Amino acid sequence: MQCMCKVFCFDLDDTLSKEIRYLESAYREIAQFAVSHSDGCSDQVSLSSKAYNIMLEAYHDGKNAFECLNEFLGLQLPVFEYLQMYHSHQPKIELSTEVVDTLDNLKADGCVLGLISDGRSVQQRNKFNALGLDKWLASDNIVISEEFGSEKPSLANYVYFMKKYPAATYIYVGDNPKKDFVGANELGWTTICLLDDGENIHRQDFANISEKYLPSYSICNINELNNII
Numbered sequence: 001m002q003c004m005c006k007v008f009c010f011d012l013d014d015t016l017s018k019e020i021r022y023l024e025s026a027y028r029e030i031a032q033f034a035v036s037h038s039d040g041c042s043d044q045v046s047l048s049s050k051a052y053n054i055m056l057e058a059y060h061d062g063k064n065a066f067e068c069l070n071e072f073l074g075l076q077l078p079v080f081e082y083l084q085m086y087h088s089h090q091p092k093i094e095l096s097t098e099v100v101d102t103l104d105n106l107k108a109d110g111c112v113l114g115l116i117s118d119g120r121s122v123q124q125r126n127k128f129n130a131l132g133l134d135k136w137l138a139s140d141n142i143v144i145s146e147e148f149g150s151e152k153p154s155l156a157n158y159v160y161f162m163k164k165y166p167a168a169t170y171i172y173v174g175d176n177p178k179k180d181f182v183g184a185n186e187l188g189w190t191t192i193c194l195l196d197d198g199e200n201i202h203r204q205d206f207a208n209i210s211e212k213y214l215p216s217y218s219i220c221n222i223n224e225l226n227n228i229i
Contacts, residue, residue: 005112006229007165009158011174012117012124015194015222016099017131019201025091027055027065030082038073047073087123091130098223103136105226112165114141116157116172118179121146140164153183162187171229173222174215177206182213190229191215194222 013019031051035044051069058068066082069075095103106113113136117124124144128134143160145151161170170189174180181191193215196204206214217228 005110005165006106006169006171007112007114007161008106008171008173008225008229009114009116009161010172011176011180012115012127013119014175014196014200014202015173016115016133017093017095017127018199020199021093022091022127023059023201024056025093026086026089027059028052028092029089030066030085031055031069033085034069034073034075034077034082037077038075087120088126090126093127093130095131095133098221102222102225107136112141112168113137114143114161116143116152116161118145118151152179153181155183155187158184158187158189169229173225175200175204176202177204177209177213177215181215185212185214185216190217192225192228193218195220 010016013022028048032044032048035048035051038047051072054072055065055069058065064079066079069082070077070079103113115128115133115137121144124146128137128142141161141164143157145157148157148160150156158170158172162168170184170187171192172180172184172189173192173194175194175196177193181193184191193204195218197220219225219228
């Protein structure tokens with residue numbers, strides 16, 4: 001069955017949702033957990049807030065936030081236990097108004113919406129569910145690397161959608177020029193980079209990068225998509 005529609009596939013982290021919001025959510029939960037294992041403080045809410053700020057400061061300073069948390073609270077909890085909580089926690093995050101409006105508009109225009117995201121299945125699924133992305137994305141239009149068996153820039157991640165929706169127009173929206181666009185470019189997709197607004201976890205670096213890694217377009221706000229395609 002031929003499809004003449006537009007297929008919009010999105011990256012998740014720092015594209016549909018800021019990864020720093022996930023980090024902040026995880027740090028709050030981990031701080032509360034650690035404080036519950038500390039002694040001698042009746043005001044755990046205040047101490048949790050201080051512990052959270054210690055972790056966030058450590059992160060921005062390039063230090064190990066979990067080691068700094070243990071030091072602050074005088075604990076010796078295993079760092080791997082914090083890491084497990086980080087990767088598996090249920091985040092309190094939400095989509096921005098701009099993302100919601102963009103997805104609503106694309107859906108209303110009859111576009112097929114998909115997700116191509118690297119990462120652990122549990123972590124990415126928890127983000128997906130917390131953001132309520134099932135309102136716009138069908139379950140079989142989600143490609144998560146751990147589940148799918150390959151990471152970007154593997155062509156297989158993009159070919160999946162080309163086989164499912166043959167003869168469509170394909171667009172990929174991401175943020176990482178090191179891996180997001182090269183595979184899609186090779187397959188003839190239109191590639192769009194959402195530029196870093198200063199909050200991205202991984203800073204964008206376009207210097208000394210081959211042309212084949214560069215996006216077709218760059219935008220400052222996701223709601224600019226309708227002006228391009």
